[in-house]
Amino acid sequence: MxxxxxxxxxxxxxxxxxxxxxxxxxxxxxxxxxxxxxxxxxxxxxxxxxxxxxxxxxxxxxxxxxxxxxxxxxxxxxxxxxxxxxxxxxxxxxxxxxxxxxxxxxxxxxxxxxxxxxxxxxxxxxxxxxxxxxxxxxxxxxxxxxxxxxxxxxxxxxxxxxxxxxxxxxxxxxxxxxxxxxxxxxxxxxxxxxxxxxxDTVATALITAGLGALVYAIIEAPTRGWGDPVVAGFLAGAVVLLAGLVLRERRAPRPMLDMELLGHRGFLVNGLTATLVTFVLAGLLFLLPPYLQAVLGHDALGTGLRLLPMMGGLMVAARGAQPVVARFGPRAVVSCGLVVLAFAAFLGSRTTVDSGYGFTALWLTITGIGFGFAVVPAMDGALAALPADRAGSGSGLLMTLRQVGSAIGIALLGSLLASAYRDRLDVTGLPARAADTAGESVVAAHLVAERTGAPGLAASANSAYVHGMGVVLLVCGVAALVAALIAGAFLPGGRTAPDDGDGTPAMAEPDADVRQ
The missing domain is CATH 1.20.1250.20 (MFS general substrate transporter like domains)
Known part of the structure; x- marks a missing residue:
């Protein structure tokens, strides 16, 4: 009791x-x-x-x-x-x-x-x-x-x-x-x-080493190439380590990472949706500050203020999501939120060097609205799909999945941006060392342009960065559309009631806390 x-x-x-x-x-x-x-x-x-x-x-x-x-x-x-x-x-x-x-x-x-x-x-x-x-x-x-x-x-x-x-x-x-x-x-x-x-210290070591190896391979790939032995080795190592984690946890009598929770369809689909949204958000928050500072020329405080449209849209939508879900159901709201997110990403991919901040503020606001209407019902739906006695382990797994999505978002989308930027940057006439430095980032290219007086390098860096940002946003838009299709096809139409896996309502377990 x-x-x-x-x-x-x-x-x-x-x-x-x-x-x-x-x-x-x-x-x-x-x-x-x-x-x-x-x-x-x-x-x-x-x-x-x-x-x-x-x-x-x-x-x-x-x-x-x-x-x-x-x-x-x-x-x-x-x-x-x-x-x-x-x-x-x-x-x-x-x-x-x-x-x-x-x-x-x-x-x-x-x-x-x-x-x-x-x-x-x-x-x-x-x-x-x-x-x-x-x-x-x-x-x-x-x-x-x-x-x-x-x-x-x-x-x-x-x-x-x-x-x-x-x-x-x-x-x-x-x-x-x-x-x-x-x-x-x-x-x-x-x-x-x-x-x-x-x-489980072994499981902890497996997940830490596996995630670290995966992120290292993704970050190093644009510089070394995906076929490089080091990159391929770390990717293979990540697969082996994470596969070992899954096998160990499935056999454990009381697993730290409860894989059986992924057998609940509502939890799985909603959890993947929330993870994808976190993936995109982390990637955008990584690529936007250099665009606002290096390309548009704002200072650090101005950059922070200019991120507010996305944050504002996210918080307004998150606050208004529940009444809309009550009216139309989570499947419709999550799917529509993802479609709005995809539209914002495709709109943002049309950004040019001369677009100015007004256009950026528009698609950032729409992005935040799409985020809010997708992630809040998805997280609520994931936890509502679980039996009451699994709510604690389910929320832990959901938080872990979202953080994994964030880490991979920064690594994968950041690497895609770096590769597209480096391929488009014009370093003709620069010494090899200066050319390599300029290719490291748009900020580095501006510094090289100031020190060497290279004509057109800063403009080329701005254009290359905006091109890379457009490529990343296209990928984000496609990913959001795919997620919208999955959510529309597999999420239940009404509210998901927690069950014990056999269709019967779940019963809460007694509180096991011991207070000192």
Whole structure:
């Protein structure tokens, strides 16, 4: 029988501590993207190195989220949450003081470890603070904090870059994390779930190494070529490692990564849709800042502000998705959202060097609307399709899939952009070393143009970058259309009720939490 929870008078203050933690993670999802062009200029980072600066965090985050949640269940959620915030703090300080690209990538990976601990555990402590009648409100506040960090991240990052050095985008985390740690120590009760599965270290190693190998191969392919032995070897290694993960988890009596959940059609189709949308969003947030800064000539703060149409469209659509779903059903709304997303991508692919920001703002707004109407019903539908006793493992798997989509989106779409840019760039007359540098990124090409006075190089770089961005957007549009067809064909027409796999309504399991 579930334990009766006595309302803690400090619970809303404790929620404030968790909100600070989630807001910090929300910032970190987008704040670095605005800083990448500046970091590329000051650190001499190639497009591939910029991809690693973004992806190091996401790959580690995705790989460790499930085992991190289990560590909290077994050793204490408050303890592991504070530990995660401490690790995130250490990574932020290391990133701010990093002398080169390698150290930035390492610091981002450390931050990914901290983020993996914070995200699932911040949500898992809510049942110990709030009863059923208040829990949905608390979850809504937490979700809003995480979502609010996305549009605020580029603006805050842009302001910091206009006034301080690039390391300030890392250092801004320090005061918020310090507040979060202090508040968690004094306000959060300690909870555990002794019945949770043990952390499978072999499975954790397989997913981390497999994802890392896959992302490395995709990022290196434009430079080395897909037939290069190193790229082919890492791709093969990724396939073997991830296949080994699937086999191990399918045979485990209590798997950490519950593959059987993918047998629920509603969860599978909705989960793939949400993953694809995250794939596209991550790719766009990677390619847009260099376009706005290097090609259109805006400063960092101006770039952050000019990303708001997409964020605004996303948040408005996300807020309005539920009433529309209630009226027309999730299949229609998800499919239409994906069609709108595809239309926005195809429209954006028509961008030219002379289009100006007005045209960009138009397709960014439509993009955000398509995102919102696709991803919110898809995530709700994925979790609604699960039996009640699998909701926890299902939400963990869904979050992991979305982070994997984000990592692959940055790697694959960023590599496609780099390849198209390099093929179109005109470096005629440049020394070999300068030509190689110009081919690394549009920011590098502008620097080479300034230093060498090469006529037409900056214009060629702008044209090549916009061409590459158009190719990426075409791919995004086709992918969104394919997803719309899949959603229209396989999603149920009405609301999906959770079941136990045999068509009967699911029964919730007793609460296994032990409160200290």
């Amino acid at each position: 579930a334990a009766v929870i006595t309302p803690d008078p400090r619970r809303w203050w404790a929620l404030g501590a968790l909100v600070a933690s989630m807001l910090t993670l929300g910032f970190d999802m987008t704040i670095l993207n605005v800083a990448l062009p500046t970091m590329a200029e000051e650190l001499g980072a190639t497009t591939g190195e910029q991809q690693w600066m973004a992806d190091a965090y996401v790959v580690v985050f995705a790989a460790l989220m499930l085992p991190a949640g289990l560590l909290g269940d077994r050793f204490g959620r408050r303890l592991m949450l504070v530990t995660g915030l401490g690790v995130f703090l250490a990574g932020s300080v290391a990133g701010a003081l990093a002398p080169d690209v390698t150290w930035v990538v390492a610091a981002r990976a450390v931050m990914g470890v901290g983020g993996a601990l914070v995200m699932p555990l911040a949500l898992s402590v809510l049942p110990s603070l709030f009863g059923p009648e208040e829990r949905s409100k608390a979850i809504g506040v937490m979700s809003a904090a995480s979502a609010l960090g996305m549009p605020l991240g580029p603006i805050l990052g842009g302001w910091l870059l206009d006034h301080f050095w690039w390391g300030s985008v890392f250092l801004v985390n320090v005061p918020m994390v310090a507040i979060g740690i202090t508040a968690c120590l004094f306000l959060l009760p300690e909870t555990r779930d002794p019945a949770s599965p043990k952390v």
